[in-house]
Amino acid sequence: MTQKNSSKQTQMRRCVSCREIKHKSEFLRIVKLADGNIFVDETGKAQGRGAYVCRLEKCALELKKRRRLDKQFKTKVPDEIYNHIVDLFTEHF
Numbered sequence: 001m002t003q004k005n006s007s008k009q010t011q012m013r014r015c016v017s018c019r020e021i022k023h024k025s026e027f028l029r030i031v032k033l034a035d036g037n038i039f040v041d042e043t044g045k046a047q048g049r050g051a052y053v054c055r056l057e058k059c060a061l062e063l064k065k066r067r068r069l070d071k072q073f074k075t076k077v078p079d080e081i082y083n084h085i086v087d088l089f090t091e092h093f
């Protein structure tokens with residue numbers, strides 16, 4: 001057997017809201033760049049310190065309510081970032 005068991009363990013991430021551990025592809029990544037800028041990393045490839053949150057409305061709302069990113073990034077994250085993330089996972093009627 002030559003099946004490649006690539007470093008699956010290192011691909012696991014934890015949601016900053018619900019603390020569940022899943023494969024990183026299941027999360028939305030938020031990144032803090034070296035210059036302090038924080039943005040939603042749609043590609044998951046940006047350089048910088050990352051935070052991960054489930055692609056679920058409940059986790060997005062929890063993230064905003066408890067300002068989880070502030071703690072994660074040790075800085076005040078702008079409301080627009082939180083609102084953007086909630087927006088991504090909220091159904092608009």
Ligand SMILES: [Zn+2]
Pocket residue numbers: 015016017018019020053054056059
């Ligand atoms: Zn979650």
